[in-house]
Amino acid sequence: MASGFGLNGGPSRCYNFWQEVLGCYVVNSGEGETGKKKCMPALEDYYECLHHKKEALRTMKMQAAYRKAEAAHPRENAPKAEQIRSLGLLGKEEEATAFLAKE
Template sequence: MASGYGLTGGPSRCFPFWQEVLACYVVNTNADDNSGKTKCAPVLEDYYECLHHKKEAARVRALQVAYRKAEASAAGGESAPTSGQIRNLGLLNKEEDTKKVLEKS
């Protein structure tokens, strides 16, 4: 872990999340039984998201792609692929849906 200090000398932006992780471990585990760690998985996931922003970045990328497709379909007068066609991309026995989507893009 880094020094724990933020840019202005105070605690880092993720320090409150780290405190929640530690509190969860203290409450749910002891020296003999570590099975309570599974209860702390959501809190630990929040801490990792604060550090790395992977979920946030994935959502932004997905929104950008959807926005670009909507712009392209509005400009070209074409209909956008349905959600079912998008879900079937690359699946076996769904080659026709894949062709339809790829022809539009």
């Protein structure tokens, strides 16, 4: 939050990063543009804490790689058609009708 206080009181989750940015600006304020460039890593950390864009991008890349790997290697233990038929669900109509006729 802009006030520096979190939802439950106390400092917000990114307050420490903001303090680093302010400290960097105070130390490097007299140097003009080079002072701002020195503070860019701290500012990037603060923005990442606020918006999580780098983390989201990394997560999306990992998910895409996982999907690609899954598509390249189909299930190793997938049952074959013969195994599915042997479960008793297919090709056993005669036995089912005979069993139902007994009742």
